[in-house]
Amino acid sequence: MTEVTRHDAWQAGDSYDLYMGRWSRQIAPLFLDWLDPAEGLDWLEVGCGTGALSAAILARCNPRSLVSIDPSEGFLAKARAIVPDKRVEFLAGDAQALSVESGSKDMVVSALVLNFIPDKQKALAEMRRVARPGATIGFYVWDYPGGGVEFMRAFWTAATALDPGAIDLTEDRRFPFCTPDGLTDLAEKAGLGSVDCTRIEAPAVFKDFEDYWHPFTLGAGPAPGYCMSLDPAARQRLMERLRDSLPRGEDGSI
Template structure:
């Protein structure tokens, strides 16, 4: 496995929810508000994870149908538990080869996953294939290059100060296209039309240092995977460096922010 991807362990749904899922759930409704779709449409979600966007679609958009696809059975099991709604069908599948009928969807969306798909052009081509003429395709990713996930940026800043080689694992280096220009260029090159983008920003406040640190010890994702790979003494050094460097509120909380870039476009 490549050095830069060896810690991309995205199987444990419970661990992911503690690490990223709680922030994903805050972003999803704002993305849908921006899309502002009519009710009663046929939806496909590509890369549903533990169901944050699925739940928001069901709660806000009253879809006629929703198929949510993910390659990880661990994530799908957690999504089914998180979203016990008969209107959604959770299916194992690959974004690059969608097992969905051509021209069958009005809305095709993807949340916080496009950067992890090896062949993004193929994934966007598949999204267009399953979409009806005039359908909307929308997706969003974290602003990795701009440090938009502040708690993640703080982790890698501390990690690379202790281990310079860790910089190769950081998301800002691995996913430089996660900017408005990079994302719109990707959509344009895929042949989508009426391409538009927006910024979605939310607070990410941790109750205390343990609330911040514990998700990094659970192994779900690049930073937690790296953390678990460390020898105990090295992990303790990283803990101490973070504990000494993070911002603190008067109540001991750790106030941070998350920012994502969202794109919407039409199938011509």
């Protein structure tokens, strides 16, 4: 584990769902609208997390089958609790070595995970392997370099002002390929045909500062992991800087 990745904690399903799952639930239906798949297909989701995209697939796409894999047992337990649908099978698995029959899936999708996979080309090769001829392979990630995750960018802006050494921990530094051109290039190098890329946007509204701050104190993900690595005094300074700098609505929302 490197210094850069040591804050990437992916075990606590409840904590991750509060930090990121609620935003993924907004994006997942928009992603499926863009894909516009037929009903009755065989699906594989790679890196299902706490089940946001799985739930959207079941609600919108009426799949014949859905296998959703993730390496985190904590995330899988949360996903099974959130999505108690017998049409989906949540399994432990590695995106770089899928335990799925070759040429068995019509739709292979992944949400907010590809940038965290060590060997992205190997993961995409595995997705190609399990896809049937003519299948669709689709994935989405946050536009970190473009500032597309404003609540994360606000956190890191405050954090690096207090701790300049944290700059290398920020997602835009770690994942510079998470741009339309970068993702297109990644897909083309993996041999995917007819590559298309689009932008999907949704608002992130917090009811108050506590709603914004609390998920960062739960340690699930790079920014929360960094937050909880700070000593109490440093964490207090970071909280106060954020509290004083974030824009507020008249009702106190952020």
